[in-house]
Amino acid sequence: MASATVRNVPLLDDDTIPFGEEDEMRDPSTAAQKYTHPYVTFFHLFFRGASIVIYIFCGWFSDSFITSFVFVVLFLSADFWTVKNISGRLLVGLRWWNYVDDEGKSHWVFESKNSSTFQSRINKHEQRIFWLGLILCPLFWGLFFLMALFGLKFKWLLLVMIAIALNAANLYGYVKCNYGASKDLNSAATDFVKTQLFKNAVDIMTKPSGTPQPPINVRPTGIV
Numbered sequence: 001m002a003s004a005t006v007r008n009v010p011l012l013d014d015d016t017i018p019f020g021e022e023d024e025m026r027d028p029s030t031a032a033q034k035y036t037h038p039y040v041t042f043f044h045l046f047f048r049g050a051s052i053v054i055y056i057f058c059g060w061f062s063d064s065f066i067t068s069f070v071f072v073v074l075f076l077s078a079d080f081w082t083v084k085n086i087s088g089r090l091l092v093g094l095r096w097w098n099y100v101d102d103e104g105k106s107h108w109v110f111e112s113k114n115s116s117t118f119q120s121r122i123n124k125h126e127q128r129i130f131w132l133g134l135i136l137c138p139l140f141w142g143l144f145f146l147m148a149l150f151g152l153k154f155k156w157l158l159l160v161m162i163a164i165a166l167n168a169a170n171l172y173g174y175v176k177c178n179y180g181a182s183k184d185l186n187s188a189a190t191d192f193v194k195t196q197l198f199k200n201a202v203d204i205m206t207k208p209s210g211t212p213q214p215p216i217n218v219r220p221t222g223i224v
Helices: 028-032 038-061 065-091 116-121 124-150 154-179 188-206
Strands: 003-005 094-100 106-112
Touching: 038 065, 038 124, 038 154, 065 094, 065 124, 065 154, 094 154, 106 154, 124 154
Parallel strands: 003 106
Antiparallel strands: 094 106
8 A cells, every 4th residue: 555755765775966966066156047947947837838738729730639639648748757857856846756665565755855055046936937837737627627528528528637637646746745744734535545646647657558457455444
C-alpha cells in the first residue's frame, strides 16, 4: 500500500547534488534578473497552453478525433513531465516523487527547500507565473468537462478527464509540498484517494496502453 511522506529523502544513492543546491551554486548576480529561468518559465506555460489551444481549435484544422486526441495527449504528457520534474524544482524549490523501499512498499514523498538562502534566490516573477499556470489550467479543463458532459460529447469527455487527472496530480502534489510539512491537509481517507490519483496519472505516463492494471485492494484500516 502506498504512503504519503513529507520529508527529505535522497532521490538516488548517487545523487551528487542535494535537492535545491544546484540553484545555490548559481552565480548570485543572476538573482537580480527579471527571469532567472526564462526557458523553464516559457515551457512551463507553453505545453499547458498548447494543449488547451489545440483542444479548442482542433476542429478548425482536422475532422479526425484520433489526430486531435493524440496531439492533446502528447502536449499534456510533455506538460506533466516538465512541471513535475523541472519547473517545480527550479522555479519554486518544490518536488514530489515516488520510491519503493526494500519491502516493496510504495512511498510518495513531498519535498520543500525551505532554507532562507534558497528562498532568497527564488524569482518572484517566476514563482507567480508557476502558481498561476498550475491553478488556472485545471479550472479551464474543469470548464471543458462540464461543456462536454452537458453537450453529451462523451468521446471528448475521456480526453478532458485525462487532462484533469494529469493537471490535478501536479496541483495537489505541489500544494502538498508547499503546505504539507507544517500541517496535515487531508484526512487519511482523502489522502489515499489522492495518492491513487497520483498513481493513475503516473501509470498513464509510464505503462503501455495494453498493459492490464492490477486490482487495487483497499483496506478499511489503510493509512496513506
